[in-house]
Amino acid sequence: MNEPAALAKMLSPGMRRPYATRGGIIQIHVTRACDKACFGCTQGSNLGGKPVMITVEEFEEAVLSLKDYFGVVGVFGGNPCMHPKFPELCAILRKHIPKKRCGLWSNKLLGKGEHARKTFNPHASNFNVHLDQEAVDEFSRDWPEAYRVVKGHDTDSRHSPPFVAMLDVLPDEEIRWKLIANCDVNQEWSAMICSVPGKGLRAFFCEIAGAQAMLHADNPDWPDTGLKVEPGWWRRPMQDFAEQVRFHCHRCGVPLRRFGQFAVNGEFEEVSQTHAGIYKTKDKKRRIELVTMASAQAQTLQHMTAYIENSSATSKKAGTMGALWNSVARRALPAGVNDWLWNRRQSWSRHLHFLWGLRPVSRVQGIFGRLFKFVTKRRRR
Ligand code: SF4
Numbered sequence: 001m002n003e004p005a006a007l008a009k010m011l012s013p014g015m016r017r018p019y020a021t022r023g024g025i026i027q028i029h030v031t032r033a034c035d036k037a038c039f040g041c042t043q044g045s046n047l048g049g050k051p052v053m054i055t056v057e058e059f060e061e062a063v064l065s066l067k068d069y070f071g072v073v074g075v076f077g078g079n080p081c082m083h084p085k086f087p088e089l090c091a092i093l094r095k096h097i098p099k100k101r102c103g104l105w106s107n108k109l110l111g112k113g114e115h116a117r118k119t120f121n122p123h124a125s126n127f128n129v130h131l132d133q134e135a136v137d138e139f140s141r142d143w144p145e146a147y148r149v150v151k152g153h154d155t156d157s158r159h160s161p162p163f164v165a166m167l168d169v170l171p172d173e174e175i176r177w178k179l180i181a182n183c184d185v186n187q188e189w190s191a192m193i194c195s196v197p198g199k200g201l202r203a204f205f206c207e208i209a210g211a212q213a214m215l216h217a218d219n220p221d222w223p224d225t226g227l228k229v230e231p232g233w234w235r236r237p238m239q240d241f242a243e244q245v246r247f248h249c250h251r252c253g254v255p256l257r258r259f260g261q262f263a264v265n266g267e268f269e270e271v272s273q274t275h276a277g278i279y280k281t282k283d284k285k286r287r288i289e290l291v292t293m294a295s296a297q298a299q300t301l302q303h304m305t306a307y308i309e310n311s312s313a314t315s316k317k318a319g320t321m322g323a324l325w326n327s328v329a330r331r332a333l334p335a336g337v338n339d340w341l342w343n344r345r346q347s348w349s350r351h352l353h354f355l356w357g358l359r360p361v362s363r364v365q366g367i368f369g370r371l372f373k374f375v376t377k378r379r380r381r
Pocket of ligand 1: 180185186206207208245249252253254255
């Protein structure tokens with residue numbers, strides 16, 4: 001495959017993604033500061049250095065550019081609740097965007113539950129608490145509607161490393177284009193507006209491209225590929241983002257779908273030469289492995305973005321259920337049903353655990369128990 005063929009297959013920010021909430025999501029990255037340091041974070045929240053903080057003015061400019069967007073306007077990080085002006089950002093969002101279209105991507109509310117509850121639609125949001133019980137308790141106390149869709153309370157996520165550049169480990173350009181054309185993030189996730197240090201507010205067709213631009217902002221060899229943020233920028237065709245694709249996609253690890261590490265209980269970080277310079281982790285003792293062409297592993301996941309499902313993957317085959325869900329069921333169902341099912345996955349599992357916990361005293365269990373005995377006895381006869 002070559003560049004024009006790949007671009008023709010890719011989705012521009014304004015194209016509908018039927019399996020995404022409300023048909024699409026565009027993120028506004030407010031900071032990469034985070035109370036966690038997950039292995040393989042796509043936004044570099046695991047890295048040290050001074051994190052970007054969007055200004056209130058920049059945030060409003062970004063929001064206004066998305067006023068007519070049909071999908072979810074996501075507030076993204078890092079953990080956006082770490083932004084010192086989070087209440088002001090919420091007020092701006094409430095002023096311009098209806099609540100049903102406002103999404104928050106957060107792992108912990110950090111005392112901002114009241115503002116978040118007033119501003120965001122939990123069903124247009126994403127809350128992965130990454131095994132943090134305090135975060136679960138805070139959601140339950142301060143934002144009960146969101147608590148129902150919290151995930152990751154008892155399951156670690158699996159993160160495929162985004163900073164193992166294909167350019168470093170995969171010499172065949174045609175294969176790279178083929179992988180880029182089928183990138184999980186482009187097909188299912190989000191474009192992004194972010195503040196690139198020294199350059200200002202920029203629009204990217206992909207949140208990983210934006211993350212690369214922010215993290216490499218000090219590198220004079222990296223071009224300023226972001227587009228000007230103006231009303232309706234997201235309507236531009238994929239061709240207008242060709243420079244971003246040409247530069248960032250080949251420096252990205254997402255299409256490789258590497259097996260990766262657990263987000264919380266990972267053992268080491270994986271990075272390749274292109275990004276080695278920025279990979280200085282918050283935790284100085286964390287092991288960093290340099291991936292080269294020779295050491296690039298064969299084991300991959302079926303679907304990079306199925307973080308929670310992939311936690312149970314022990315091989316490419318074991319990731320099949322998550323992949324099936326994402327590539328068949330999620331695409332086949334209408335967007336509303338799909339969102340409803342997805343958001344209730346966690347509450348179903350909680351209800352089942354609850355019922356299971358009641359079994360010694362429950363009448364339901366007694367009925368099932370008797371039914372089970374009756375059927376098995378009959379069979380034995
Ligand atoms: S930058 Fe990476 S994640 Fe984004 S579309 Fe390109 S290959 Fe996919």
